[in-house]
Amino acid sequence: MDMLNLSILSEERRNILPSFISWKDEFYLAGGTALALQIGHRESVDFDFFSSHPFDTEKMIKRISILFGEKSFTVTQVEKNTLSIILHTEIKISFMTYEYELVNPLIKTEYINIASVPDIACMKLSAIMQRSALKDYVDLYEIMKIYPLEKLLSFTKKKYPTIDSTVVLKSLSYLDDIIDEPLIYQAGQSKPQLNVLKLFFQGEVKKYVRTII
Missing domain, CATH: 3.10.450 (Nuclear Transport Factor 2; Chain: A,)
Structure with missing residues (x-):
């Protein structure tokens, strides 16, 4: 352990x-x-x-x-x-x-x-298509420090072959329905504020879209 x-x-x-x-x-x-x-x-x-x-x-x-x-x-x-x-x-x-x-x-x-982290990322991306929970976005924010969005979408397509990546991207960049909730970060780390998460995901989605146009 x-x-x-x-x-x-x-x-x-x-x-x-x-x-x-x-x-x-x-x-x-x-x-x-x-x-x-x-x-x-x-x-x-x-x-x-x-x-x-x-x-x-x-x-x-x-x-x-x-x-x-x-x-x-x-x-x-x-x-x-x-x-x-x-x-x-x-x-x-x-x-x-x-x-x-x-x-x-x-x-x-x-x-x-x-x-594995890639499998959890796929499940988190699938989850945000069904619900808007802060913890999912916070977790994805941390995961994307390890894997870029392009890689996560590749993992997700492998796990869920019929998933619509466009819907995933829309869900990832739309955080208006999220309600802040208490999440305790480990010592020396701080929970990202909701506005930081919005800017981060919207920016990452825009960068990804530019690569496929």
Whole structure:
């Protein structure tokens, strides 16, 4: 686990990591926490696990009950191939089937397998087409310090062959519906202001468009 930025997790969240080995071979961690564990930019509180295969939610609930105790968690969502719980009154853990293929191999650690930054970027770009969440734009802002927009669009087309890149670009450059939310950056770093994000993404989209005209 030395390669991970564990300081982005609270002590209670760090303490439950070893338990995740129970589903290491079935689910991988993605989302904001998976990204923060890799690049260490901000604190993150949710664990979002994905599987390429269908799973039995009732059996999963029983497994969690055996692992943590049946009174230690509350089920907040259960649907076909989707399960969300709140553990110890504050830790949100979700499981879902996600059949899209990985762009890069999983990062294997002692207790969990983690989606690569390119895969997380693709999922974030897909997410902003459906919702306007500040955390997605903040995460993409940090990702684009590593990968240019052209590369991210290439990854996204590989992961989602039918995706409309024009819609992705529009979603990336339209931030008017975003509501500011508290995101805690790591020591020595500061959360980019909303106006900075707007200027950054609009500028990156314009630069990219000029290269393809």
